[in-house]
Amino acid sequence: MDGLTxxxxxxxxxxxLAIAIGGYGPARALGESLSKALDSIARQPEAxxxxxxxxxxxxxxxxxxAIYAFVIALIILFANPLIGYVVK
Amino acid sequence: MKTLSVFPEKVxxxxxxxxxxxxxxxxxxxxxxxxICALFTRRLSIQPSTGQEILEGIxxxxxxxxxxxxxxxPWLVIPVLGTIWILIGFSNLVGILPMVKTPTADxxxxxxxxxxxxxxxxxxxxxxxxxxxxxxHYKEPTWILFPFHxxxxxxxxxxLAIRLFGNMLSGDMIxxxxxxxxxxxxPVPFNLLHIVIGIIQAYIFGVLTLVFIAGGIRSQP
Numbered sequence: 589m590d591g592l593t594x595x596x597x598x599x600x601x602x603x604x605l606a607i608a609i610g611g612y613g614p615a616r617a618l619g620e621s622l623s624k625a626l627d628s629i630a631r632q633p634e635a636x637x638x639x640x641x642x643x644x645x646x647x648x649x650x651x652x653x654a655i656y657a658f659v660i661a662l663i664i665l666f667a668n669p670l671i672g673y674v675v676k
Numbered sequence: 677m678k679t680l681s682v683f684p685e686k687v688x689x690x691x692x693x694x695x696x697x698x699x700x701x702x703x704x705x706x707x708x709x710x711x712i713c714a715l716f717t718r719r720l721s722i723q724p725s726t727g728q729e730i731l732e733g734i735x736x737x738x739x740x741x742x743x744x745x746x747x748x749x750p751w752l753v754i755p756v757l758g759t760i761w762i763l764i765g766f767s768n769l770v771g772i773l774p775m776v777k778t779p780t781a782d783x784x785x786x787x788x789x790x791x792x793x794x795x796x797x798x799x800x801x802x803x804x805x806x807x808x809x810x811x812x813h814y815k816e817p818t819w820i821l822f823p824f825h826x827x828x829x830x831x832x833x834x835x836l837a838i839r840l841f842g843n844m845l846s847g848d849m850i851x852x853x854x855x856x857x858x859x860x861x862x863p864v865p866f867n868l869l870h871i872v873i874g875i876i877q878a879y880i881f882g883v884l885t886l887v888f889i890a891g892g893i894r895s896q897p
Binding site: 644645648649651652655656658659662667 | 683835838839841842843845846876877879880883
């Protein structure tokens with residue numbers, strides 16, 4: 589195998605790994621925050637408007653961690669800086 | 677057919693300045709916003725028409741949100757923050773038109789918005805407490821944490837840009853990949869989800885900017 593093949597193979601593998609691991613944590617966190625929010629709405633239905641607003645903001649903040657992993661995967665796949673060392 | 681691309685494509689260039697498709701779409705969005713506002717505010721009345729009522733609803737939502745968070749006069753912040761808010765919202769939603777690439781799925785656009793939000797934080801902080809009072813919050817609680825304050829300034833701005841960019845790009849990309857795999861009707865629910873995500877991300881961007889501004893002016897006694 590020449591250098592280019594190794595880099596491409598490792599890139600594809602690590603992009604998949606990045607999305608897999610980077611999606612796992614935020615998914616757990618999203619589920620946990622949603623269940624906590626449902627608990628508190630069931631206990632205090634009159635506060636549901638403010639709970640939902642905070643929940644959406646928090647969920648978008650949690651989700652952005654998965655988005656960072658996605659951006660890293662995109663950089664590995666489409667804008668790989670290491671290929672420049674091999675392809676002159 | 678639109679190709680799957682992370683980078684903007686050059687359409688034509690004026691001298692050394694390259695005009696990409698993102699620029700054209702953004703100008704189209706700006707024209708659209710101005711046209712809608714001009715159309716609906718032409719005949720203002722006490723008994724509002726439907727268009728005027730929609731605009732008043734959006735406007736009141738912005739004003740209430742800003743008034744709840746900021747301890748200073750909200751009218752210092754609303755003109756620029758509301759403009760960013762509405763422009764990002766329209767930019768996120770314009771991508772669902774066929775053959776139009778979402779302008780916020782380009783890292784240059786989102787970085788421009790993030791730099792604007794970064795400078796607003798400092799401008800409003802200095803304007804409310806003066807240069808010395810504003811700089812003094814960097815040495816809280818001790819001088820040792822000063823480098824971490826600087827790192828936080830940079831990372832939260834970059835995170836703001838990458839969050840919007842990644843969300844919009846992933847929406848486009850999911851639609852594109854599903855269109856290649858299954859084609860008919862399956863991408864529709866994902867596009868509906870993309871509309872919701874677009875509105876929420878515009879809201880998040882504005883709220884985070886608002887929170888950063890409030891953090892910059894917070895030590896007002």
